[in-house]
Amino acid sequence: MKIDLQNRDAAREIQALQDTIYVIGGKWKLPIINSICNGNKRFREIERSIPGITTRMLSRELKEMEMNKLIIRKVTPTSPVLVEYESTEYCRTFSPVIIAMIEWGLAHREKIREG
């Protein structure tokens, strides 16, 4: 039986694509990553930088992302507490994806305005 390299590559690629979709799926993970990578550190700051997000979703996603080593949560026990989030190296590996998506979105808005 012959092995079809073409198909095997296509299979690997679609699997990779599906993996990525699985990891960053949903409405909020990429916007949050983007916000934190842009230098936003505080909870409310991140919240305000992402239109439409609720405290509940942000809270849940941040927890999950901390568990998955995408971000680091630093607490300074002042009063009131100071909490700061920062991105990990791993988190930053999503940059090319985010940039590609931002560029698509910008070009798309441009088109809408023209048309």
Next chain:
Amino acid sequence: MKIDLQNRDAAREIQALQDTIYVIGGKWKLPIINSICNGNKRFREIERSIPGITTRMLSRELKEMEMNKLIIRKVTPTSPVLVEYESTEYCRTFSPVIIAMIEWGLAHREKIREG
């Protein structure tokens, strides 16, 4: 009142990002686009190329994507009918996004194997 260019750009970018997520959200749109752009034309062919997808989801997404001018559906009235899907120019504007995501996925699997 001063205008903060930094913030305005960040706002535009996150909006662009959210636009893109809105358009290609869900588990299946990108895999389908990828499959069709890879030359798959027939329904079952596309179906087989995407692990886990059901006929129902593929059918629904194809319809929606046709409406949104992402793909073209061509029918040849032989018996049985021959249906072929092909991508539009617009569809292909997602290539950079898909490529970035495939590359992330491949690198990620690589890491998992190493670690």
Next chain:
DNA sequence: CAGGATCCTGTAGGATACTG
């Protein structure tokens, strides 16, 4: 400020069977 607790809903998505 930084979240947690509750309650609620839509819909994305799955399973299965069927048709021309």
Next chain:
DNA sequence: CAGTATCCTACAGGATCCTG
């Protein structure tokens, strides 16, 4: 082959209020 038709449900996500 190329889909439709049903039925079903888990969970993403929203709204609102509350706390240290």
